[in-house]
Amino acid sequence: MEPLHPNNTPIGFIGLGVMGASMARNLLKAGYCLNLYTRTKQKAMSLLSEGANWQGSPALVASNSNIIITMVGYPNDVEEVYFGENGILNHIRPYSYLIDMTTSSPLLAQKIENKAKEKNSFSLDAPVSGGDIGAKEGKLAIMVGGTKEVFETVLPIFKVIGTNIVYQGLAGAGQHTKMCNQIALASNMIGVCEALVYAEEAGLEPTTVLQSIETGAAGSWALSKLAPRIINGDFEPGFYVKHFIKDMDIALDQIKTMDFEAKGLLLSSSFYKELARLGRGNDGTQTLYKIINDRDRLSDL
Incomplete structure (x- = not known):
């Protein structure tokens, strides 16, 4: 697998809360093309004015992005965003990279990975710690579960939003x-x-x-x-x-x-x-x- 670089990697980002908005902004500043979706479009307006692209659903994010990052609220939100009718896993391109950075269930992380494999794609669970300050400064701790090779491929993206980035083991280990x-x-x-x-x-x-x-x-x-x-x-x-x-x-x-x-x-x-x-x-x-x-x-x- 080749490392992902800004000039060839459209990134989808779903969830623009206290931490997610700052994480997305740091990726935008690093030169990545950013496709955004959040349930309340108003939360995306400042990022859209800075050059990000709006997508009207998780499905559109998935179909227009090579890598999709999710940072939503609860496990049921993760379930809906990934497995719903307009969810990511029903609309991803082959060989997509899915990164759930929500703090969620280890079992759900394993479920996402299994379904991603069926779609010839890859997934990581990568919850973060560091709060709003860490997110703004790009200094989050990132705890990653999944396949080591996939982790190494997306590491350049993790380095934009975090500083303490540790591979923990197979799917669910990050959670x-x-x-x-x-x-x-x-x-x-x-x-x-x-x-x-x-x-x-x-x-x-x-x-x-x-x-x-x-x-x-x-x-x-x-x-x-x-x-x-x-x-x-x-x-x-x-x-x-x-x-x-x-x-x-x-x-x-x-x-x-x-x-x-x-x-x-x-x-x-x-x-x-x-x-x-x-x-x-x-x-x-x-x-x-x-x-x-x-x-x-x-x-x-």
Whole structure:
């Protein structure tokens, strides 16, 4: 397989949310011809003004692109985009490359690969981590499952949108790796929020505390990137509460087939589902602080 280059690779991109729009923009800036589809065309307007092409359905994206990247919300969205009547797999060209970058089910990734093979095409599951900032800066972590040769072929495209790009194994391995990421983040978010509450209760200045602890043993992406947002009262989404709940549910479903109990994940999931019940599903994941900080005033959230 020859590596894919901007001058011969029309890329289809489906899904222009908080992260997807920035990922698509970085590909456009790198010189790739971009065919876009998202359910709400208005979300695509700025990219269309920058030179991207609008396609009216996933079917049109598939029929006009050599490689199709999807970055949608939920596994049922992935199912519809790939397997629906106007879905990708019913309209792809032979020898197309399909890359699902949604955080989704490992079993669904395997299902997509099997169907792609029937169509003489290739697929990868390649979920990402890094939030809105990583997407804008082209510095996402990309966890890839599928055939190694296919991974190496599309690596130039991954390098446009990410910096930590790791091949994890066969189909589904990228999604399993993302579950590891989300499990680690789930408990970490509780620790970050509790640390900030403790600092406040102790009469410390949280920003000054952060200067000391973010580079030590407690250091993490969440502490460095999300704690400052919490301190500044910024609860806008770099990653939605509702999507984090979806990810934790996928992980918990997988864990049912394994011989262990993820108590930290279960606790974090219960907190975030409480936020969703209070109408905060479209807030950023750092909104967890509001529950950790004052559980007696949840009605004020």
